[in-house]
Amino acid sequence: MSNLTIPAVPTVNKSAEQTSTLHNYLLKIANSDAPYPNPIGEAEPLISYNGYYALNNTGAFLSIDTNLVVKNGVITPHVSIIYSQDGTSSNVYDLTGSKKAFDTVTWSGTTLKAQAGIDSAVPSFTLNFTREDNNQEITSTLSGQITRGASQLIVPIKGSTYNNPIPMAMYAGTYHKEDGKGAAILQIGTDNKIKYNYDNTIGNGGELQDVQTFIYNLNMYVFSFSNPIDKDLDYSIIMGTSAKGGMVCNDLFSIKNTKISIPRSIQTVTSTPVIKPVSVTNPKSEALAKFAGFYRINSSASIINNAFLSIEGQYKSVEGQPTVYTVTIGVSLDGTSSTVYTFDDTMTFEEGANGSVLTIPITDPVGSNLTINFTRQYKKAYPNAASYYGSVVNISGSYNVAQFEGESLLNVVPLMGFAGAPLKITSSSTETIVIKSSTEIEYKGVPYKNITVVPLMYIVGFIDNNENEIIFSLGTDGGKGNTSITTAYKTEMVNGKREKGSFISLDVYTAIPDGDSGAPQH
Known part of the structure; x- marks a missing residue:
């Protein structure tokens, strides 16, 4: 099995696409210079409980999903509740912004109350959060109820998460190509500001420039921004860490309305480990x-x-x-x-x-x-x-x-943290991914018990029955719920050892393929 501690480059490509719709929407708001409507206000402490909460029903979940809209170092949080009662459908309800779904949003102690109108199709939420410090790696739990519109039907809920929001400042540093050579490509500061070398596409030349406006997602640790000169050029920076590379990230450059994208890995360690x-x-x-x-x-x-x-x-x-x-x-x-x-x-x-x-x-x-x-x-x-x-x-x-x-601030997530509803490419797919236990998965109807798992990076790797290497890069994607960005490679035997060969395919499996990735729909 190849090194699984850093996801393969094609994995990053699709991962960035999953956030692009919402991030482009938020970038447009930020660049308009209009005041951000309905800010989070007194409910800002909710953001510390940001994450994906698996609920008491199989496949059901509730997410607190926060994107930080940053302009000239000033942060405005865009916060949503994403709810699925059964793992087969979901809804996104904005707590902030022009598409705010609730009449009132309040916070008291550790309790959120998001109240919708009695005749509204939007339910009301009362959620109490509890911080956890235990050997199960759970970071927080929630309990409360959902009240549905005119019927006033009350649905009690309980859930837990392994997630923990990560500040941009944790990734502060200057990033270069993996070999440490060439001009700096990215610089992240401790002051909510970043710089990027737009002229550096191969690791040489150019210089760092201030990124005036960008989005940072607290669930996926992704920066998104556009080229200041050519708005058809988008950039996504997906953050990670490595024993060898220090702070690492996958830097993805793409062209709007095309399938052209160029990923590369950059890191803060500049000398050979x-x-x-x-x-x-x-x-x-x-x-x-x-x-x-x-x-x-x-x-x-x-x-x-x-x-x-x-x-x-x-x-x-x-x-x-x-x-x-x-x-x-x-x-x-x-x-x-x-x-x-x-x-x-x-x-x-x-x-x-x-x-x-x-x-x-x-x-x-x-x-x-x-x-x-x-x-x-x-x-x-x-x-x-x-x-x-x-x-x-x-x-x-x-x-x-x-x-x-x-x-x-990073936390390991056990493999069963991604269990629940089967993951599919489309809602009609018969080929699925199922997390069966901490040591067994099912892929396209075939169980596999010989697997490699990296809990901090949410990665699973194995050799399938066709002798291909399969890598799951697990995570969540808004209303689509649990997600696996699944990459397949050929393998070949070299001196008696199996080595990764050429790229075969990349597919995105989600619990709710028709779910909303997060862009407001109300």
Whole structure:
């Protein structure tokens, strides 16, 4: 199986298309210079509970979906409720903007009340949110009721999410081609501003320019904007992290009303990563994998500047055999270089009531072990970005004589977090994707138990019965619900090892193929 820690380039292509309709609508609003109608106001704390909530009925879901409209560094949140009672149909109800669906939207404590008119076709929502800090990786839960129009029929609901909104500032840095060469392509600041090199299409030449207006989606971590000179040229930046590359992203350039698009991968690490040798896999890899994430490191020590710790976990399931977990750990003291370790039997991971401690022996210089204490606890983060961000895991530790602290806002999502209604290409499709368990999926009617899963990146990979490599890039897409951007590649045996070959196809499977991706329809 090929490296699954970063999605294949064609995956990004379609992923960006799924957000384009809504983002183009919002960009048009921002560029009009007209005041944004019906802002979120007192209900802004709702944004901290942004995410996809699986409800108590199979396939049912409710999403709090937030897109940040940013103009000259000023943020305006566009927020919607997306509701599906059965996983086969859905509706998008705007809480803000010119298409606001409700008469009133209020927030008290941790309770949202979105009240529609009694004769309206739009239901009213009363939703109470609770923050969770548990070993199931759930970030928050909701409970409440939906009241339907004139009938006043009350539908009680309960749900939970693994999602957590990520601020733009977490991705702050300067991005180059994967080899670190050439001019800078993208720069993300801590002040809600970004710069982009519009003249750089192959990684050389050009210079960074301010992006005056853009959209940032808090569920998919996608930036969208247009070329300031030629409005037919669109850009989508899909964010991610990597042990080797630091902060990484797929940069997609496309031409409106055509199928022409050019994707590429860019990253903040500009030097070749140092890969440390690996001994025997540590049996506590599964426990450590629960803390996969990207940790910004804060320290007063001079040896630590713009440092990060990037942890990636994956597991391989083989029918009839124990599941095998692998954890890689990228360590950077300066943000532009990375040393990559694989968690093995030379290291320790001790779990306790007050946290879990990872120790990595460092021999150069002698005695400068890296020790990290992990605590799963929601904690406010990035207060300068907005009031609605928080970390899900916090760390403290030491390296040599330096003490440090850090936090991760990213959260792992178990494979069963994408279970529910079967995923289809079209509503009439007979070929489906079904998530059956944490170690089994069904693809086009065939069950597969030999799979590789990367929970932090929402990726599943396997070899199908035709000896093709299939990669699911899982996520959500507005009213379409759970989504798999599914890429197929040929494979070939090279020196006794199966290698990825040429690209075959890319298909998007969703729970509700006819659902609305998010552009207002009221």
